[in-house]
Amino acid sequence: MSDFEQTEAYPVFPVFLLVDTSGSMDGAPITAVNEELPKIRDVVKDDPTVGEIARVGVMSFGPSAMTELPLSDIQFADIPRLNANGSSTDFGAGFELARSQIESEIRALGRGTRFHRPVIFFLSDGHHNVSAEWRPKHRKLLDENWKFRPEIVAFGFGDANENEIRAVATTHAFFAKDRDPASAVREILQTIISSIRVTSRSLRGGVAGGLEVPVDSDKFTELPVQTVD
Amino acid sequence: MTADSWTPTDEPTKAPAVGDLSTGFRCVLDTDLARLPTVIADGGSVGRHWLAAASITGLGHQHHARTGQDSYAFTERGTSLVAAVTDGLGERPKTSQLGATAAARMLCDELGDVVSPRLWWWHRQQVVAAIGRASERLEDAVERFRPDLAPRDVATTAAFCVLSSVGDRSDAVVGRIGDCGAFTITNGVWSSVFQRDEGPTNIVRACLPSPAPTRGVELKRVRLDGSAVVVLTTDELANDIFSSPSIRDWLADRWQQPATTFHMIETLRYRRQGSHDDRTALVVWPFVHQAATAAVG
Numbered sequence: 001m002s003d004f005e006q007t008e009a010y011p012v013f014p015v016f017l018l019v020d021t022s023g024s025m026d027g028a029p030i031t032a033v034n035e036e037l038p039k040i041r042d043v044v045k046d047d048p049t050v051g052e053i054a055r056v057g058v059m060s061f062g063p064s065a066m067t068e069l070p071l072s073d074i075q076f077a078d079i080p081r082l083n084a085n086g087s088s089t090d091f092g093a094g095f096e097l098a099r100s101q102i103e104s105e106i107r108a109l110g111r112g113t114r115f116h117r118p119v120i121f122f123l124s125d126g127h128h129n130v131s132a133e134w135r136p137k138h139r140k141l142l143d144e145n146w147k148f149r150p151e152i153v154a155f156g157f158g159d160a161n162e163n164e165i166r167a168v169a170t171t172h173a174f175f176a177k178d179r180d181p182a183s184a185v186r187e188i189l190q191t192i193i194s195s196i197r198v199t200s201r202s203l204r205g206g207v208a209g210g211l212e213v214p215v216d217s218d219k220f221t222e223l224p225v226q227t228v229d
Numbered sequence: 230m231t232a233d234s235w236t237p238t239d240e241p242t243k244a245p246a247v248g249d250l251s252t253g254f255r256c257v258l259d260t261d262l263a264r265l266p267t268v269i270a271d272g273g274s275v276g277r278h279w280l281a282a283a284s285i286t287g288l289g290h291q292h293h294a295r296t297g298q299d300s301y302a303f304t305e306r307g308t309s310l311v312a313a314v315t316d317g318l319g320e321r322p323k324t325s326q327l328g329a330t331a332a333a334r335m336l337c338d339e340l341g342d343v344v345s346p347r348l349w350w351w352h353r354q355q356v357v358a359a360i361g362r363a364s365e366r367l368e369d370a371v372e373r374f375r376p377d378l379a380p381r382d383v384a385t386t387a388a389f390c391v392l393s394s395v396g397d398r399s400d401a402v403v404g405r406i407g408d409c410g411a412f413t414i415t416n417g418v419w420s421s422v423f424q425r426d427e428g429p430t431n432i433v434r435a436c437l438p439s440p441a442p443t444r445g446v447e448l449k450r451v452r453l454d455g456s457a458v459v460v461l462t463t464d465e466l467a468n469d470i471f472s473s474p475s476i477r478d479w480l481a482d483r484w485q486q487p488a489t490t491f492h493m494i495e496t497l498r499y500r501r502q503g504s505h506d507d508r509t510a511l512v513v514w515p516f517v518h519q520a521a522t523a524a525v526g
Contacts, residue, residue, distance in 0.1 A: 003425035009472040010248055011430060011503040048251030049289040053503045114468050117429035147428040 005112035013053045013116040014071055014106055015196055016150070018094050020124035022062035024159065025084035028182035029125060036189035038079045043197045050200040051075060053116075057105060061094030062086040063130075071105035089126045091168070092134035099141045103148045118150040119199070119211060121192045122168050125158035125181060135167075142170065151211050153195065156223075157184035166223045172213045173223035187219045242495060247475045248502025257294035264296035265326050272490040276305050276394040279487035280312065282511035285497050287465065289505030290322075298326040298385075299463045299509040302333035305394070306341030313337050313389035314509050316409055316463035318433060321382045324375075328383025331370055332437050335363040336389055344391040344402055357443045360406065364442035371438075384436040388461045392453075392515055401459055401515075404448040407435045410467025412460040413451060417481045423447050425471050430464070458484055459513040465506035466497075473501060480510075487514045 019033060037058070044051045057071040063086035069077060102118050109115070128134050142149055156165035157176035166173045174191075176184035191213065198212045215222065237256070258267075265286070272281035286297030298317030303310065315333040317325025339359040343352055368380050375383075386407025393400075403411045403422045408430075411422035426434070435445020453459070460480075462470065469476045476499060483496040497508045 003421050003471055004419060004474075004477065005472050006474055008247060008475065010501075011468060011472070047292075048253045049292055049505050051251045052249075052505070112472055114430045114472055117432055 007110070007112070009110055009112035009114065011053060011114040011116070012055045012106075012109060013200055014055050014057070014102070014118040016057045016059060016071070016098060016102065016118060016120045017192065018059050018061065018098055018120050018122045019082060020062065020089060020126060021060040021082050021084045022089040022126055023085055023087050024089075024126050027084075029158075029185050030082055030084040032182040032185035033189065034081050036186055039189070040193055040196065041074050041079065043193050044074050047197055047200070050197055054196055054200050055109075056196075057101065058082075059094065059097055059101060061090060061097070063088045063090060063093075065090070065093040065097035067097065067101055070101075071109075088130050089124070089128055090130045090132065090134070091124075091128040091164070092130075092132055092137040094122075095134060095137040095141045098150070099137070102150060106148055117211075118148060120150045120152045121195070122152055122154040123185075123188055124154075124156055124160050124165070127159070127161035127164055138168065153192075153211070153213055155188045155191070157181060157188065162223055166225055169223075169225045171211055171225065173225050174213075174215055174220040175223055177219055177221060187216070191215055191220070242498045244495060244499040245475055245479050246500040247473055250500055250502055254288050254292050256291045259290075259294050259296040261296060261323060263323065263327060265298070265300070265330070267291065267297065268494055269301075270490045270494050272488055272493055275303060275310050277516050278310050278392060278394065279514040279517050280310070280511070281488040281490070281493045282312075282314075282509070283490075283493035283497050284509040285494070285507065287506040287508065290507060292505075295322050296326055297507040298322070298329055299507040300326065300329040300333045301461075301509055301511045302337045303511070304337045304341055308393055308395045309341060309344060310392045310394060310513065311337045311341045311344070311389065312461065312511050312513065313340075313387055314409055314461045314463055314511050315385045315387045316407070316507070316509070318384045318386070318436060319506075321384065324378055324382040325384060327375070328367060328371075328437070329385040331383070332363065332367050332385045332387055335366045336360065336387055339363045339366070340389060340391055353448065356402065356404065356448060357446055360404070360437075360446055361442050364438040368438040380438045384438070386433060386436050386464065390459050390461060390513065392459070392513060401451045401453055402448065403451050403459070404446060406437055406442070406445055407433050408464045408467070410460075410462040410464065410470065412462070412470065413453070413457045414460060414481050414484060415455060415457045417485070419470065419477055419481065421471070422449050422451055430468060453515055457515070459515070460484070461511045463507060463509040465504055466508045466510055469501055469504050476501060484512055487517055488512065
């Protein structure tokens with residue numbers, strides 16, 4: 001088969017948010033998420049280098065996982081409102097959904113579409129508390145032989161387990177210093193928006209393909225990332 | 230004219246605009262003394278060949294006041310034309326153009342001493358060794374002139390070609406380190422010298438300098454039949470060639486005949502959705518020196 005496409009196929013930078021929506025996020029934290037998410041659209045509008053290339057998807061996880069927004073040109077998408085509920089938090093469900101959604105949604109962009117390495121921004125205020133192990137699904141998500149393998153930037157706050165946040169991340173792991181969950185969520189989402197903006201400008205080269213996460217060290221503690229076995 | 234209403238004077242262009250294009254790109258000059266000019270271009274004869282090249286800083290870099298990071302070089306050595314394009318890695322936005330600029334020249338210098346396309350299979354290991362020496366020279370230069378930098382700060386990908394200047398037709402030796410592109414156009418039909426890379430576009434498999442510079446080297450001998458033109462490109466332009474029939478058609482049409490410097494610049498002025506990185510193309514029309522000289526008067 002020819003390497004040359006016969007229809008136009010534009011390059012994309014796929015960005016996914018994987019947001020904890022378990023019961024502990026109910027109230028001010030999930031309200032903060034819903035207030036901050038639309039601001040992603042602003043950065044896409046403000047910066048033409050981002051607008052032509054960045055595509056954003058949103059997934060949530062609690063007792064189970066669901067797609068809140070398929071990978072979209074966020075200039076034209078309806079921003080979802082997330083709801084928090086349920087008593088359990090299943091990281092594995094989130095990673096399993098992420099694996100299937102990343103591949104299916106990038107493939108849905110059309111044959112020949114060139115994509116930059118996908119990035120997942122993982123956000124949790126709690127810890128995995130169901131009996132099923134999450135690590136096998138995490139390992140499968142990061143399978144080096146899978147061409148859609150993402151980088152994961154993990155943010156923890158509130159009652160999140162630092163060791164779990166470290167283990168989830170591939171390149172960057174952070175813990176919000178602000179004890180107020182709503183403030184922490186705002187700071188995390190603002191950092192994610194900055195990362196999308198900065199990374200879209202310099203998508204080239206390096207282990208993580210130019211991924212940059214400009215954090216305010218007054219607001220976040222950077223956690224050393226664990227190496228996946 | 231009010232402060233917020235003027236736009237700079239520009240030349241009209243016939244270059245295509247493809248896709249859903251954003252407006253609002255700015256043009257802010259990087260003032261770092263290590264910057265490269267926004268445009269570098271050439272067009273003229275080299276021995277019995279005609280060579281034209283242009284390197285243009287990408288819209289993304291211009292919008293964010295960053296220097297371009299592509300480069301190219303060429304030389305004539307003995308009976309061979311040696312040419313290279315290089316693409317500094319964007320993860321070092323202030324320094325990788327230094328590596329790209331130096332590496333293009335070092336590659337041409339080292340390859341010029343070892344390659345004779347007619348003896349290709351006898352010299353394959355020498356080609357690989359020459360690339361290794363270019364990598365070492367690049368590292369040495371960094372250590373000597375910019376000890377504040379690490380080798381990774383000047384990392385670059387590259388593609389190169391060597392053509393004989395004797396006889397009427399010959400093969401070309403074409404190689405690359407990393408994801409630069411190498412193509413031929415024969416009677417308007419594109420052919421890629423190397424297989425298109427799979428997977429994410431922003432993950433670089435190989436670069437110079439490197440502790441194992443020869444590990445990621447790809448080499449091929451290419452038969453130049455009839456009117457074949459050799460095209461070396463950096464990765465953004467290679468992606469556009471692979472992914473866009475409109476851009477392929479535009480480029481093939483523009484490069485039917487040997488091109489002048491300004492023709493090359495105009496050729497790379499197209500707009501394409503998501504294509505914001507630097508663009509560099511180096512094109513060789515083999516054995517056309519006399520005809521091309523007549524054409525440009």
